[in-house]
Amino acid sequence: MFASFSYESRSPEDTARLARQLGERAFAGMLITLDGDLGAGKTTFSQAFAAAIGVKEPVNSPTFTLIKEYEGDAFPFYHMDAYRLSLMEADDLGLDEYFYGDGVTLLEWAERIEPMLPPERLEMRLEVGTENERYFTLYPHGSAYLKLCMALRQNGVLQ
Ligand code: ADP
Ligand code: MG
Secondary structure: OOOOEEEEEOOHHHHHHHHHHHHOOOOOOOEEEEEOOOOOOHHHHHHHHHHHOOOOOOOOOOOOOOEEEEEOOOOEEEEEEOOOOOHHHHHHOOHHHHHOOOOEEEEEOHHHHHHHOOOOEEEEEEEEOOOOOEEEEEEEEOHHHHHHHHHHHHOOOOO
16 A cells, blocks of 8 residues: 655756656646755756646746746646745645646645645655765555556656
8 A cells, every 4th residue: 555666866857857757647636745855856856847747937946935826738737835834824825725626736845734735646755865866756645646656667767
């Protein structure tokens, strides 16, 4: 029940490749959470993911705005950063409107608001290795995300 998948990135371009693979398989209501130290590559991943779903605007770290909304080709794209959020503040933002809406959401520093996260989501944890190495561990919560990870393992993207 606690399947996990891994991906080794050796460059920002490798990180972008994983983001594109997931972006190409995006669906309405998709939620991906990203946790990892500053500089691990969360925003790098988010930018490539956004481009893959057709966002034309530049996507920056939403640390000070908390939530930024963009238009993708088929879905709205919501980029969130919970770094500065307390649980009480998060409660006021009405995040469920986003999580259970028709858009695709990427949430950086998700663990800060863990109790508010929906049960179905793709949890991604990033670890920094030496210099340009980044290790991604993906934990699918729910059958849609499990199928997605299994498909990516099938085609050799994930291990
Ligand atoms: P975060 O949002 O997690 O704080 P960023 O994506 O803003 O991280 O920054 C990651 C930094 O690390 C960038 O400067 C990027 O060029 C660098 N970097 C080096 N190697 C990688 C890699 N394999 N994947 C992602 N970023 C990398
Ligand atoms: Mg960031």
